[in-house]
Amino acid sequence: MGLAKTEIFSKSQNDIANWAKVLGHPARVAILQHLFKINSCICGDLVLEIGLAQATISQHLKELKTLGLIQGTVEGTSVCYCINPENWLKMKHILTDFLNQDAFENPCC
Amino acid sequence: MGLAKTEIFSKSQNDIANWAKVLGHPARVAILQHLFKINSCICGDLVLEIGLAQATISQHLKELKTLGLIQGTVEGTSVCYCINPENWLKMKHILTDFLNQDAFENPCC
DNA sequence: TGATTTAATCGTAATATTGCAATAAATTAA
DNA sequence: TTAATTTATTGCAATATTACGATTAAATCA
DSSP: OOOOOGGGSOHHHHHHHHHHHHTSSHHHHHHHHHHHHHTSOEESOHHHHSOSOHHHHHHHHHHHHHTTSEEEEEETTEEEEEEOHHHHHHHHHHHHHHHTTOOOOOOOO | OOOOOGGGSOHHHHHHHHHHHHTSSHHHHHHHHHHHHHTSOEESOHHHHSOSOHHHHHHHHHHHHHTTSEEEEEETTEEEEEEOHHHHHHHHHHHHHHHTTOOOOOOOO
C-alpha cells in the first residue's frame, strides 16, 4: 500500500520515525550539513553546492521546512535559509533518547 | 524517479541517510523498542506485539537484518531475534555525531 | 508418516518518493 | 514598463515503500 499504518503506533513512535525519515535522504543530510558549515543564512547557491536540479533542491527544502528543521526568509529575489535551532534541538533530543536506550545485557542466543 | 542519486554524495552522507531511513518507519521503531524492553532474544510473538500482518513484520525484520541492527537465530520452529550491539553502537555514533554538529550562532535573518 | 506451527517468500495492489523539465510567481534592475 | 534573476510549483515518469493474502519451507509433534 505504501502507506504506513501510523494509527496503531504511539505518538512517540511516529515522532521518532518522522524525524528519522526526513534525515533519510543524502541530499537533505548534505543541505543541513552545509547550513551548519556556513553557520548563517545562505541565500542562493544551494543548487550549486548540492548537485541536483533546482526543482529537486526546492522540493527537499520544502520537506525540511515542513518539519521545521529550517526556516527561510525572503531577501530580494532570493531566499535565505538557516537551521531552526529550537526544532533541531527537539529532534536531537527525541532521536538521542531513542539511540541511548541501549544497555546490552543480551544474555541469550 | 524514486531513486536517490547516491553517487553524488559522500559515503558519510549516504551512511547517515541509510541509518536514518531504517528508523523512518514506526513499525521498525516499535520492533527495536520491544527488543530493548525485553532485553533478550524474543522468539515469536512480535506479530502479536506490533499490530501488523505476519508478512509485513517479516519484511520489516528483514530490513533491520539487512542493515545489521538485529540478528536472528533459528530456535526450533521459531526464530529468536535480538539487537546486534556492535551495529547499534555504530549507528548510534554516526547519527549522534550528525545530531551534535549544532552550535547555533546564526547571526543573521 | 502426516498434521501442526512458525517464519520467509512470492505476488500483487496502492501509495510515496525522487528527479527534472517546464512553467509560474515574485522581486530587482535597466 | 520590460528584461533578468531567483525560487516555488506543476506535471509527469520511474522507482521505492508499505501492506497483506497466499504459498512455501522448515522444524516439531502426534
